[in-house]
Amino acid sequence: MTQPAGAHIQLKWECLTNHYEGDHFLAELTITNLSDVALSGQDWAIYFNTCRKIKPETVQGGVVMEHVNGDVSRFIPAADFAGLPAGASMVVRYQGIFWVINETDAPLGFYIVYGNAVADAIGDPEIVPFSRPEQCNRNLVDAVPLMTAALRFAENQALTLLPGDAVGKITPTPLEARWDAGQYLITHTTLIVYGEALAQEAAFLRAALRDVSGVELQRASRGAGITLQVAKVDVPQSGAPLEAYSLEISAAGIVITGASAAGVMNGIQSLRQLLPVGSYLNPLASLAVPFGYVIDAPRFAYRGMQLDVGRNFSSKETVLRLLDCMALYKLNKFHFHLTDDEGWRLEIPSLPELTEIGSLRGFSPNEESSLLPSFGSGAVVQGSAGTGFYSRADFIEILQFATARHIEVIPEIDVPGHARAAIKAMELRYERFKAAGDLAGAEEYLLSDFNDQSKYESVQLWHDNVMCIGQESCYRFIETVLVDMKAMFAEAGAPLTTMHTGGDEVPHGAWEGSPVCQAFMQAQGMASIQALQNYFLARYRTLLQKHNLVFGGWEEIALSKQDGKHGPNPEFVDAKFQPYVWNNVWGWGQEDFAYQLANAGYQVVLSNVTNLYFDLSYAKDPQEPGYYWGGFIETRGAYEFCPLDIYTTATVDLFGNSLNADSLAKMQRLTAEGTKNILGMQGQLWGENTRSQERVEYLAMPRVIALAERAWAVDPGWTNMSDVAARAAKMDADWNQFANRLGQRDMPRLDGFLGGYGYRIPLPGVKRESGKVALNISAPGLALRYTLDGSDPTAESALYTEPFAAEETVKAASFSRTGRKSRTVVA
Numbered sequence: 001m002t003q004p005a006g007a008h009i010q011l012k013w014e015c016l017t018n019h020y021e022g023d024h025f026l027a028e029l030t031i032t033n034l035s036d037v038a039l040s041g042q043d044w045a046i047y048f049n050t051c052r053k054i055k056p057e058t059v060q061g062g063v064v065m066e067h068v069n070g071d072v073s074r075f076i077p078a079a080d081f082a083g084l085p086a087g088a089s090m091v092v093r094y095q096g097i098f099w100v101i102n103e104t105d106a107p108l109g110f111y112i113v114y115g116n117a118v119a120d121a122i123g124d125p126e127i128v129p130f131s132r133p134e135q136c137n138r139n140l141v142d143a144v145p146l147m148t149a150a151l152r153f154a155e156n157q158a159l160t161l162l163p164g165d166a167v168g169k170i171t172p173t174p175l176e177a178r179w180d181a182g183q184y185l186i187t188h189t190t191l192i193v194y195g196e197a198l199a200q201e202a203a204f205l206r207a208a209l210r211d212v213s214g215v216e217l218q219r220a221s222r223g224a225g226i227t228l229q230v231a232k233v234d235v236p237q238s239g240a241p242l243e244a245y246s247l248e249i250s251a252a253g254i255v256i257t258g259a260s261a262a263g264v265m266n267g268i269q270s271l272r273q274l275l276p277v278g279s280y281l282n283p284l285a286s287l288a289v290p291f292g293y294v295i296d297a298p299r300f301a302y303r304g305m306q307l308d309v310g311r312n313f314s315s316k317e318t319v320l321r322l323l324d325c326m327a328l329y330k331l332n333k334f335h336f337h338l339t340d341d342e343g344w345r346l347e348i349p350s351l352p353e354l355t356e357i358g359s360l361r362g363f364s365p366n367e368e369s370s371l372l373p374s375f376g377s378g379a380v381v382q383g384s385a386g387t388g389f390y391s392r393a394d395f396i397e398i399l400q401f402a403t404a405r406h407i408e409v410i411p412e413i414d415v416p417g418h419a420r421a422a423i424k425a426m427e428l429r430y431e432r433f434k435a436a437g438d439l440a441g442a443e444e445y446l447l448s449d450f451n452d453q454s455k456y457e458s459v460q461l462w463h464d465n466v467m468c469i470g471q472e473s474c475y476r477f478i479e480t481v482l483v484d485m486k487a488m489f490a491e492a493g494a495p496l497t498t499m500h501t502g503g504d505e506v507p508h509g510a511w512e513g514s515p516v517c518q519a520f521m522q523a524q525g526m527a528s529i530q531a532l533q534n535y536f537l538a539r540y541r542t543l544l545q546k547h548n549l550v551f552g553g554w555e556e557i558a559l560s561k562q563d564g565k566h567g568p569n570p571e572f573v574d575a576k577f578q579p580y581v582w583n584n585v586w587g588w589g590q591e592d593f594a595y596q597l598a599n600a601g602y603q604v605v606l607s608n609v610t611n612l613y614f615d616l617s618y619a620k621d622p623q624e625p626g627y628y629w630g631g632f633i634e635t636r637g638a639y640e641f642c643p644l645d646i647y648t649t650a651t652v653d654l655f656g657n658s659l660n661a662d663s664l665a666k667m668q669r670l671t672a673e674g675t676k677n678i679l680g681m682q683g684q685l686w687g688e689n690t691r692s693q694e695r696v697e698y699l700a701m702p703r704v705i706a707l708a709e710r711a712w713a714v715d716p717g718w719t720n721m722s723d724v725a726a727r728a729a730k731m732d733a734d735w736n737q738f739a740n741r742l743g744q745r746d747m748p749r750l751d752g753f754l755g756g757y758g759y760r761i762p763l764p765g766v767k768r769e770s771g772k773v774a775l776n777i778s779a780p781g782l783a784l785r786y787t788l789d790g791s792d793p794t795a796e797s798a799l800y801t802e803p804f805a806a807e808e809t810v811k812a813a814s815f816s817r818t819g820r821k822s823r824t825v826v827a
Contacts, residue, residue, distance in 0.1 A: 003044065004035035004086075006112045006120030013106050014128035015135050018099040023139040025052070025096045029107070029125065032089040040083035044114050046122070047074045047363070049376050050096075050107040051627075051688070053461060058095035065094065070341060070420075070462045072372045074113075099138040102622040103127050104689055108376025111363060119363035119379035130622035143656035144632070147619040149812075149825045153765030153776055158732045159739055161780040167740040170270045171329060171705060172712035174296035175235060184249050185286035188215050191225035198228045201264045204404055208272055212752070213287060226254040228268075233259045235297040239680065243332070244297035247271060249289055259297075262406040266330050270294055273328070277748050277817075300643075302605055302680025303711035304333030305704060307696075308615075310340030310414070310421070311687035312375055313359075313388030318693040320401055321754050322700060327405035328753070329708035334402055335500060335580075335682060337412045338390075341420035341458070341465045342374040345389045346411075348484045351445060351477075353429040358421040361386030371421060375688050385691035392488060399492035408495055410552060413481055414502030416474070416536060417458065417510070420465035423447045426477065445477040449516040456509030466510040469536040470520030479543055486547065498578065499544055504554035506533065530560060534571055541575050555581040555593055558602050566590070568600035580682065582607045584646060585630050587653030591646070592667040599674035606681040611641035614703045615686040618760065623823065625689055626699060630654070635742070635762075635778070636735055638706035643681050644670055645719040648727075683707040694758050701750065701759035702742055702779075709738065743781030751818045761820060764812045766827040773810050773827065774803040786812040795819035 010032040020026040031046075033039050046063075049071045059065040062082070063075040075092065084090050100106070110122035130136050136146045145151055170177060186209070194202040202219055205226065210216050217225075233244040242260040245267035256271065258264030274289045305326055307314065323334060338346045344358030360370035362381030370381050377386030390398065402409050415422075426447045433442035449468040458465055467474050482499065489496040511517040511529055526532055537557060544551050551557070558579040560569035579602055581594035598604045606612070609630035616633045617626035631637075631654055642648040647667070653659055670678070683704055690696045716734055721727035750757040762778045775784045784800035785793040793813040800812070814822040 002037050003041075003114055004033055004037055004039055006110075006122040008033065008035035009039070009046075009112060009122050010034050011110055011122060011125035012128065013125040015100045015105075015130065016093075017132075017134040018101065018138060019134050019140060020095060023099065024055075025098065025100050027094060027096060027100065029092045029094075030089055031084065031092065033084045033086055036086045038083050038085045042077050042081070044112060045074045045076045046110060046112050047072065047119075047373070047379070048107045048110045049073075049374055052100055052105060053097045055095045055097065059092065060094070061092035062090055063092055067461070069372060069464070070460055071374050101130060101136055101138055101620070102617065102624060102626075102628070103130075104617070104625050104627060109373055109378045111373075111379035113363065116365050121379050123378070124376060136620075136622065138655065141655050141657060143652075144620050145656075147621040147624075149764070149766035149827050150768075151765075152763060152778075153767040153774070156765045156776040156778050159736050159776065159778065159780055162737065162740045162744075164744060167737060167744055169290070169745070170273050170294065171741060171746055172709045173714075174270070174294050175714065176296070177294045178292055180291040180293075182251065182291040183288040184251065184254060184291065185288055186217075186226070186254075187286045188217070190217055191220045191223045192217050192228070193220050193223055193225055194228040195221065195230075197230065198261060198264055200404055201228055201261055201268060204265070205268050205271075208268070209275075209287075212275055224253045226256070226271075228256050228264050229258075230260060230264060231257050233257060233263060233295065233297070235295060238297035238299070240298050240301035243301075244295075245270070246296075247292075247294040249274075249291050249293075251291070254289070262332070265327075265406045266296070266298075267294075269328055269330055270296070273745070273749065277752055298330065298712045299714055300678075300680030300711050302333055302682070303331045303708065304335055304410070304605065304680065304682035305331050305700075305707070306335035306337055306412075306607075306682055306684045308337040308340065308685065308687035308690075309345045310337055310343045310418075312377070312385040312690050313343060313345060314687070314690060314696055315388070315693065316390060316394050316398060318696055319398055321693070321757065322696065323398075323402050323405060323407060324754060325701065325704060325750070325757060326407060326708075329705055330712055331704070331708050332407055333410055333680075333682065334407050335410045335412060337414070337500075337687075339413050339421060340418050340687075341460060341462050342371065343386065344421040344425060346395055346485070347389060347392045348481050349392060350480050350484050351425070351429070353425040353432075354422060355389040356425070357428050358425040359387060359389035367424060371424060376691065395488050396492040399489060399494035403492065403494040408497065409489075410498045410500050411485060411496075412500035412502055412552075413478075413485075414504070415478060415540075416467040416469050417465060417504065417506040418502055419447065419467045420462055422477070423464065423467060443473055445480065446471070446473045447477060449514045451515050452517075453513035454509055454511060455513065456507040458507045459505050466506055468511070468514055468516055469532065470511070470514065470517035475539055475543065478540065482543070482547060496549065498550040498552045499547075500552040500580070501540060501544075501557065502553060503537070503557040505556070534560075534569075537572065541572070541577070550576060550578050552578040552580065552605075555579045555583060555597065558597050559593070566593075568597050568602065570600075573601045576603070578603045578605065578679070580605045580607045582609050582613070582684070584608045584610055585654055586610060586650055586659060587655070587657075589663070591650070591664075594646075594678075595668045595670050595674060598677040599668060599671050601673075601677065603677050603679055605679050606643050607684055608641065608646065608681075609684075611637050612681065612683045612707065613686070614638075614683050614699050615689060625695065627688065633703065635702050635706050636739075638683070638703045639709060639735060639738055640718075640731060641681070641710050642719050643678065643710065644675060644715070648719045681707070681711050697758035698760045701757060702746065705742065705746055706738075739778055740780050743777070743779030747779060747782065748817050751816050751820070756818060756820070761814050761816055761822040763822045763825055764814050766810065766812055766825055768810075768827060771805055771807065772803045773806045775800045775812055777814050779814075783815040783817075784812060785815055786810055792824045793821070795821070
């Protein structure tokens with residue numbers, strides 16, 4: 001029977017309300033048949049991805065909904081499905097759990113399957129705009145206002161455009177910087193002078209200057225010019241004194257002194273920020289840098305950024321571009337989340353199946369040749385954001401690139417949960433070896449118990465994503481991966497000090513129905529699943545000790561349940577575990593986990609969701625991409641993070657309602673010893689919505705710059721101010737200075753950096769009052785342009801300079817110096 005092609009099926013999706021029968025959402029999907037043949041019969045299914053769980057019993061409209069696994073669901077024809085004639089539409093209405101308030105929440109990646117062999121792409125639906133309160137608010141107590149042009153104007157109203165010499169020249173803010181009259185001219189005859197121990201740093205500087213000038217400066221072991229040297233640098237207390245540097249620029253030349261080679265690199269990055277933007281050198285031109293003196297050192301030793309490439313793959317180029325930005329702002333740890341349920345992204349030569357199937361997503365009956373499509377990656381394997389991996393050569397290149405910039409790569413192989421890609425790959429390996437008659441070989445790296453009847457559902461709705469940790473093959477698998485990975489680090493000449501093991505979000509119910517795990521527990525005298533999980537952690541710790549590696553992982557590796565409440569696990573306090581603590585959502589009652597663990601003796605990396613999760617949406621705006629389960633994070637939210645006293649800015653909960661002061665008062669503060677156990681802080685960029693390089697860079701920047709400021713610069717003193725009004729005034733003044741630096745220096749620099757970095761250009765605020773229109777922006781220095789004729793602003797539209805009279809509809813947008821624009825705002 002002839003059926004319409006997927007391209008001839010059109011979809012439109014709308015959230016009707018988030019307040020249906022309590023705090024549930026009600027949505028409609030309109031399916032239109034644009035072909036000249038009917039959609040008929042019972043032998044078809046429309047597959048899609050959704051981050052929100054649908055209640056199957058509520059589905060109406062001629063179809064039945066089945067949850068397949070993870071974020072994959074499908075509609076199949078109901079028994080009474082009468083067909084969809086050519087040119088006709090049908091409406092599927094359904095109820096879901098929680099809420100949908102922005103375009104990111106919409107179901108994505110639709111494709112239709114006829115029988116069990118043909119998959120035909122449909123794509124993403126048209127999304128009906130969110131406009132009514134019941135569409136834009138999560139529930140009836142959601143007090144977070146919808147971001148509007150007027151609200152944005154009010155938030156930016158305290159900002160003023162500062163003169164260029166008042167915004168600072170270097171980010172993060174140095175300990176001390178003095179600028180004098182006069183400039184040193186870098187010309188084609190300038191030498192880079194260094195000793196052999198700094199050859200790598202000299203090569204980096206030479207390349208950096210070539211990138212902005214087109215000229216290769218000569219290197220020398222003596223002479224005048226730009227001198228790189230290692231010597232003692234006297235700075236106040238620092239979390240990493242070996243990263244201290246001084247930068248002296250005078251008529252005699254430029255001298256960068258580092259307490260180590262890493263310190264020299266930090267000085268080079270500061271020099272790069274002093275170069276004029278967009279200048280090109282030729283034999284008759286020069287680059288002018290101001291005379292001055294800088295002495296500097298970081299507040300924290302750990303200044304990190306995490307990138308998840310498991311959920312959606314990011315190309316090698318995307319990773320290198322992020323690393324280059326990290327280096328420019330002196331971030332020194334790259335947490336590389338290489339695996340997850342939805343993808344395995346690193347070639348492991350000893351286990352080729354990991355990338356042979358684990359790096360592919362697309363339609364495949366019973367997942368015979370690829371994993372299920374997730375996050376809208378669609379039916380087609382090749383070319384989707386769900387497909388891709390780093391070859392051994394790619395990974396070594398990434399390691400060398402990072403190492404040359406003094407960035408340490410911390411790889412993450414997430415186990416025992418979030419492991420579905422690995423589990424499926426090893427099941428493929430098992431079937432191959434078994435078919436060849438080698439049962440011992442088949443079981444060598446098996447991660448499954450085929451008789452497991454455990455009932456569980458992970459946070460991401462998977463039912464089969466946890467390794468069977470009661471069998472030796474699990475530990476053999478982990479060590480094999482580790483050994484192959486270590487070989488890559490060794491070949492790259494890159495340090496490998498820490499293995500991030502994940503360890504998070506193992507769902508309740510895992511292993512309870514596994515005969516293998518239950519037999520193992522009985523043999524070992526274990527009385528609880530917690531004991532089994534502790535065994536796994538101890539085994540993994542022993543393995544990492546064997547390879548001289550620190551045991552890193554998400555906070556769950558250091559927590560256990562005692563008297564019905566989670567707290568520091570006493571078993572691993574002295575095991576050199578390094579937990580990365582993310583869970584501090586205001587109002588959840590777990591906001592002090594990081595401080596509890598640090599006070600208990602754990603070495604903690606602050607990864608707080610409420611300020612440092614850069615996959616979250618910038619604002620409560622239906623068109624802003626990103627999730628929001630931990631809140632909305634504008635750049636100022638990252639900038640105002642107070643690592644040693646997170647309560648400084650704690651005022652409202654997730655829904656914008658006032659926090660309970662008594663509850664906050666009972667939470668732990670850092671002790672003197674606990675403070676010593678805070679290694680530093682890290683931003684997170686999870687990959688559910690990073691389907692392109694453009695999206696990665698939009699979500700990352702400029703929030704990464706704010707992260708770098710807070711991780712490097714000295715404590716601005718907000719936490720020590722008891723006068724609330726005075727503290728607010730000081731924070732406003734500090735933010736004004738930083739925001740001006742973003743708009744006047746950092747964003748323009750990124751425009752010319754790496755061929756143009758795709759940072760998010762903030763939207764303008766608009767105020768209409770007494771017949772006049774005023775515009776502003778959160779990054780003073782960017783151009784604001786507007787139109788009055790209904791057209792969208794372009795780089796040629798009227799430039800805003802002062803409030804103007806207008807009764808017409810005003811359209812406004814912000815522009816970078818290269819003409820790239822924000823979304824258009826209508827007022």
